[in-house]
Amino acid sequence: MIEKPSPNEKVAVGLIHHPMLNKTGNIVTTSVTTLDVHDMARLSLTYGILSIYIVTPLKTQQRLIARMTRHWTEGHGGEHNPHRKRALAHVKVVDTIDDMIDNFSLGKQGVTLVSTGAKSDGNCVSYAKARQLLDSAGRSIVMFGTGHGMAPEAMEKADIRLAPIEGAGDFNHLPVRCAAAIIIDRLFGRE
C-alpha cells in the first residue's frame, strides 16, 4: 500500500523505558507493554507521523518487540490485519534516547526534543506555544514516559517540556496510550 505524503514526516514519537522512575523514585528500566507498541504505532500513523521509536536498552525486551512486530509485518498477523502491518512497519527499536535522536536527525540537523509528563514545573510550555514552536522547528521528537515518569536526566535533555494534561478534579493517572493520544491530537490534530 502506497501511503499519502505525510504532513508530519518531520515529527517522531518516542516511547521511553529507560531511564524511568519507579514508585519509590529509583531509576529503572520499565518493561515493554506490547499493546502500547501497537497503540503508539496506530496513533502516530493516524496523524501522519511515520517514525515511532521504542527506547529500551534490554536486549531481551528488544527481541520481544522484534518478534511481535515480525508477526504482523511478515507473519500471519499481516494477512489477517493489513492495517496493523502497515502501522507496525514504522516501529524502530533503539537502546537510548541519544540513539533515537541520532537516528532521527540523520546525522545532519538538530532535533527539538519534547518531554511530556503528569507533573508540572515552572518551565512547562502550553500546547498553544508548543504548536507554534514545533511549527517553526525542523525535526522534532515527542517523548512519552512509562512507569512513574521520566528520570530527571531524561527530562533535562528536552528542549520543550509540555504542560501536563489537566482534567477536572484531582485524578491524574492516565495510561500512557491515552495521554499520548490526547497530546498528539492537541499538537497535530484538527477538529
Next chain:
Amino acid sequence: MIEKPSPNEKVAVGLIHHPMLNKTGNIVTTSVTTLDVHDMARLSLTYGILSIYIVTPLKTQQRLIARMTRHWTEGHGGEHNPHRKRALAHVKVVDTIDDMIDNFSLGKQGVTLVSTGAKSDGNCVSYAKARQLLDSAGRSIVMFGTGHGMAPEAMEKADIRLAPIEGAGDFNHLPVRCAAAIIIDRLFGRE
C-alpha cells in the same frame, strides 16, 4: 478517599459490545478487553466523569468484568494501587444500551445520547457544535464502539452523531482507548 465535586457528573461514557458490526458487516457481540475497562475508567475519572458503563449482554463476560474490578476494588489490587481502585469503583455493567440509558436517567429525565465512530455520514456534528449542545443539555452519555463499529440500530438511537477523528493521511484505525481519549479531551478538556 473523598473526591472533589465533579464538573462532569451529568456525563457518562459507555463502552458498547452489542450490537456491533464484525469485519464482514454482521451484527455480533464483541469480547470485552479488560484493559479497555481500566482505560475507560482512568480516562473518565481524569475528566471528572464518574459514570462508566460497560454494555454487554453476555453473562460470562459480565462475570469476567465483575471479577476483574473486584480484584482492584476489594482485593489485593487496591492495596497495591489505590488509584486503580478509585477509578474502577465507578464501573457499572449493563445488558443493553437501553438499560444504560434507564440507569443514568434515574427514571426521571431525558438523556442526550452521543454516538462516535470512525466513519462519517451527512448527519455528523462538529466538536464545537457538540460542546455547545452538551453544555446546554441535561444528562448525556457518550458511546464508544468496539469491533468494527456500532450496528445501525445502535447508531440510530443517538441524538448526536459526532464527526470522526480526522488525522493526517488515510490511516483511520485508532484503538478505542485512544479514540475515546481524544474525543473526551475534545469535548470536556481544556488546554
